[in-house]
Amino acid sequence: MSVIYNRVALIGLGLIASSMFWAMKRKGLAGEITGYARSAETRDTARRIGLCDRVCDTANEAVQDADLVVLCVPVGVMGSVVAGIADDLKPGATLSDVGSVKRDVIDNVSPHLPDHVHFIPGHPIAGTEHSGPEAGFAELFDNRWLLLVPVEGSDPKAVAQLRALWEGMGSNVEEMEADHHDLVLAVTSHAPHLIAYTMVGVADDLRRVTDSEVIKYSAAGFRDFTRIAASDPTMWRDVFLTNKDATLEILGRFTEELFALQRAIRTGDGEHLHDYFTRTRAIRRGIIEAGQDTDAPDFGRGKASS
């Protein structure tokens, strides 16, 4: 594949940025890729493992002459990061991000944007519970969705170029409106994460069941919650604080439904439970058919114990 951007700058060098670097290198999608991280330790790690062609000590230096700048920092600091680099952005450059929340990012970034820059927010629906510059790998985005959330007046040519980059990194790209994005993600990601964090916290708190028992018998279902609940604390704090309304709405619906099921258990209403559990099975079938998970009976874990 040919070069799509001559120079790309990655601001923030965690799981997503490092995976983007390796995914771009895999196909030669970018000329030079610069990187910046706030912490000197992260910058040292990046230099040591060859993450980025050039690691810069300031964000301003990293974005110099960049045709594409991607903000890979927690949602809560997007606005202040852009305020700091706005004057250094090249005329005609595209500015994007990978935040899990879009309305808040748009509201906080837009006021700082120079007129000569194309702002095209994005969100890769991909991740693991690992974080940091060493967590990335080139295949993270393969066959995963990338949502582009163009703001009003986005240049179609700039959008098409960014779309080509993500497709080159393995993603399937769709466009979505910001508020709808935030609601969809509240359902598919933000509420499930908060629920998983909560359940893991409850298990840890319970005095009559030891931590070692919880850990030993986690294969009974709890294990899937702990994987979700091991995700980066700073990133998730920001997600909940910036997608507050949609998350709280979904959690409200969740609690309502949970109370109905609890009542069915208390009153011994087996039919209600059976009907409910039968209905939820169908969604799982849809996900397997959509290719977003494997149907292997051991969830693929047996083959991955490397």
Add this chain to the structure above:
Amino acid sequence: MSVIYNRVALIGLGLIASSMFWAMKRKGLAGEITGYARSAETRDTARRIGLCDRVCDTANEAVQDADLVVLCVPVGVMGSVVAGIADDLKPGATLSDVGSVKRDVIDNVSPHLPDHVHFIPGHPIAGTEHSGPEAGFAELFDNRWLLLVPVEGSDPKAVAQLRALWEGMGSNVEEMEADHHDLVLAVTSHAPHLIAYTMVGVADDLRRVTDSEVIKYSAAGFRDFTRIAASDPTMWRDVFLTNKDATLEILGRFTEELFALQRAIRTGDGEHLHDYFTRTRAIRRGIIEAGQDTDAPDFGRGKASS
């Protein structure tokens, strides 16, 4: 490995029984293995795929002369199944089960037990979201826990023999008291399952987000919930109805904790959220160290797409 029981009878031929059959065959742990399922269709399937040395049309026939009888039926029917076979159990035989709840099974099975039979309840902490006679595989119990819950006056020799069988099938065996078992499983399995079922139901119900959106973007966290929520509806209905008190207690604690986190989101208390999320990460580390999951960055899914 040598034969541990000359004749084993499996009552109910779903995921667990079929995995037991293949696991026993793998190491030659049993002489003849008979099987019975209530539905003629399941019995036909079992005969077609070679599941069990002999598939019987009645449970009474299957347990004739069996040294070990394992009840692999939903928890809610354990008592009535034992009432139906009690007169056919061989003197000195061991009766066990694989139910996810232990106090209720003991209370319902014990009244029907002849004096000359050893009753030793058991629970393999292993499973997938698949069910039925074709779902089983020999490796299901490898490096997974098997909890034995001997009742008062259990014969130590009979317990040791059953332990040897499960170890031969790949399990790590521990003994646990029935009520404690039910509480531990409420935390590690029953409450997480109900929560996952609830979240999947909410997503399905939501009018403003389409099912196809939920399915497409499931990789964002929701996917792990759908896996849990695809488990067998009859089995899980019975689990919740028979481990009612412990499940409701844990769900009560869960709701309390969830409300505290919702309040932190609403009031913008980022420190509370960050502290909570940092604490839950440690549990995940423990599970990986305990060998109950893989640390592969893509959760092993990339390698399993067969």
